[in-house]
């Protein structure tokens with residue numbers, strides 16, 4: 001028969017053992033946390049991280065032992081499409097997948113970031129917004145991106161020259177990146193071209209959360225002959241920097257799209273901003289001479 005004292009001692013021993021075990025677990029946990037902390041505190045040396053998007057897709061070639069590498073590379077020159085990227089079994093290689101995700105991130109940033117205040121200040125563009133309150137609304141309600149509040153219209157009327165021959169404005173559209181990448185070069189190029197043709201431009205400004213047909217409202221508010229908007233294009237996976245110029249003669253709200261002319265793919269890998277600027281100035285001159293735009297314009 002075990003004595004009462006012996007049972008008490010046994011229980012005491014077990015409790016002591018348990019508390020020792022708990023302490024050990026806690027200590028191990030602390031140690032592990034400390035390890036993780038040390039790891040996260042190690043400063044990242046960014047110079048060692050490779051930016052996958054820096055390599056041009058045309059230059060990226062991963063096919064081992066190609067039958068005719070020269071011809072393959074020649075074909076690749078004509079497209080930024082992901083060809084010649086090879087595979088791991090039936091799957092993408094890790095690098096290909098990471099590159100895809102990096103390019104997708106560039107596109108998302110282009111849509112969801114804003115043109116910076118500093119940029120607008122530098123370009124001396126005052127800013128008005130359409131009826132969209134944020135990017136989510138902009139993406140889901142294209143109709144609101146074509147309309148302005150009465151206050152916004154009043155600001156446009158108050159700050160801009162009336163009845164301009166040419167009204168130019170800039171809008172983020174679907175890529176703020178495109179605006180920051182191209183406007184600095186294209187605006188002076190268009191202005192210079194217009195000056196050479198003896199044409200006068202009104203007061204340029206910026207429209208936040210803009211869709212293309214917002215230009216019809218601007219045209220009516222200012223009674224412009226030609227209205228043009230430099231607007232960020234929906235980005236793909238090849239570049240987030242592509243901008244378009246949509247133009248119309250005597251644009252009216254509700255007019256058919258066929259009255260618009262568009263110059264698209266303005267970016268350093270497409271039509272360069274300065275080249276596009278000269279081309280746009282020429283088209284504006286033709287619009288004013290022919291009193292027409294879109295399908296009615298003969299170029």
Ligand code: B12
Pocket residue numbers: 142173174210211212213231232233234235242244257258260261262263264265
């Ligand atoms: C999305 C898109 C469309 C969508 C537009 C729907 C929408 N609500 O967004 C759909 C599928 C309807 C479309 C149709 C057409 N499109 Co489109 N489209 C594009 C794309 C991929 C992006 C446009 C963009 O980002 N716009 C900016 C945002 C902010 O504008 P938004 O206000 O949201 O949308 C307006 C514009 O996109 C505009 N629009 C779209 N395409 C076109 C084409 C022309 C000629 C005009 C005047 C306007 C226009 O219409 C939208 C509604 O108002 C571009 C590619 C590119 N690199 O730009 C081609 C592009 C602009 N389209 C093109 C063409 C040819 C057409 C069509 C004529 C095709 C056809 N044969 O039917 C039609 C014309 C439609 C029209 N509005 O008159 C060409 C224009 C080539 C050129 N320089 O003349 C482009 C550059 C594609 C290409 N590389 O060939 N398009």
